[in-house]
Amino acid sequence: xxxxxxxxxxxxxxxxxxxxxxxxxxxxxxxxxxxxxxxxxxxxxxxxxxxxxxxxxxxxxxxxxxxxxxxxxxxxxxxxxxxxxxxxxxxxxxxxxxxxxxxxxxxxxxxxxxxxxxxxxxxxxxxxxxxxxxxxxxxxxxxxxxxxxxxxxxxxxxxxxxxxxxxxxxxxxxxxxxxxxxxxxxxxxxxxxxxxxxxxxxxxxxxxxxxxxxxxxxxxxxxxxxxxxxxxxxxxxxxxxxxx
Amino acid sequence: xxxxxxxxxxxxxxxxxxxxxxxxxxxxxxxxxxxxxxxxxxxxxxxxx
Numbered sequence: 001x002x003x004x005x006x007x008x009x010x011x012x013x014x015x016x017x018x019x020x021x022x023x024x025x026x027x028x029x030x031x032x033x034x035x036x037x038x039x040x041x042x043x044x045x046x047x048x049x050x051x052x053x054x055x056x057x058x059x060x061x062x063x064x065x066x067x068x069x070x071x072x073x074x075x076x077x078x079x080x081x082x083x084x085x086x087x088x089x090x091x092x093x094x095x096x097x098x099x100x101x102x103x104x105x106x107x108x109x110x111x112x113x114x115x116x117x118x119x120x121x122x123x124x125x126x127x128x129x130x131x132x133x134x135x136x137x138x139x140x141x142x143x144x145x146x147x148x149x150x151x152x153x154x155x156x157x158x159x160x161x162x163x164x165x166x167x168x169x170x171x172x173x174x175x176x177x178x179x180x181x182x183x184x185x186x187x188x189x190x191x192x193x194x195x196x197x198x199x200x201x202x203x204x205x206x207x208x209x210x211x212x213x214x215x216x217x218x219x220x221x222x223x224x225x226x227x228x229x230x231x232x233x234x235x236x237x238x239x240x241x242x243x244x
Numbered sequence: 245x246x247x248x249x250x251x252x253x254x255x256x257x258x259x260x261x262x263x264x265x266x267x268x269x270x271x272x273x274x275x276x277x278x279x280x281x282x283x284x285x286x287x288x289x290x291x292x293x
Binding site for chain 2 (some may be wrong): 043056057099100103104217219221227235
């Protein structure tokens with residue numbers, strides 16, 4: 001596939017065409033992976049020696065935290081494409097991803113707090129990773145508020161893209177905070193490409209299904225919401241013409 | 245139902261909260277998608293007379 005042909009898929013009309021076919025498969029795949037991962041993890045995995053049954057929270061907490069960061073990275077890439085190429089679908093895709101990203105961040109924070117209470121004796125601590133996640137959550141809210149506050153869509157896309165670049169520092173910090181400051185309550189990453197062994201296989205396999213489910217759900221929701229944004233843009237143009 | 249021992253509340257709460265938040269997001273996204281699609285079809289019908 002050449003670079004030019006890749007851009008053709010992002011043409012609004014083409015985008016509506018191919019996403020219409022992909023969307024049911026993405027939602028279906030997400031439903032299957034989430035069902036398998038969560039049922040396997042909840043019903044058919046043992047307790048962990050130190051954490052007891054709270055280890056089952058890993059199947060929600062880790063995938064949600066992973067997607068909270070990756071959603072922002074996806075928004076950053078889409079924002080850079082907008083700033084460089086003025087490609088409207090990329091700006092709308094970034095806008096569409098924000099509510100999904102903030103939901104993932106909220107789940108990561110909520111499940112982390114629920115898990116933290118029995119393990120650390122507190123729901124919240126100003127630990128580097130927890131704090132950077134909280135700041136990322138606030139950046140998501142600010143990003144969505146900025147889109148909502150500006151009527152001119154091109155100016156909104158410009159300003160939110162700049163905000164997205166600034167917020168990327170906190171998205172990366174959320175991932176690497178434990179490594180930067182070797183202190184705080186939160187453990188290191190549960191999954192890492194540079195580690196031979198992650199969590200034990202009995203927990204790892206259902207966790208992979210849960211992660212795949214969250215990734216597919218994110219993908220499906222961003223496609224669905226981007227389609228809605230494209231239609232909203234067309235609808236506003238028609239209403240403006242009717243008013244003239 | 246597996247035996248969740250003394251952490252039954254925490255585990256069930258984590259699952260309940262997460263599934264409720266995700267279900268709300270999916271439902272809101274679908275509802276908004278359907279509403280905009282319907283409004284756009286109506287506007288295009290008006291435009292085409």
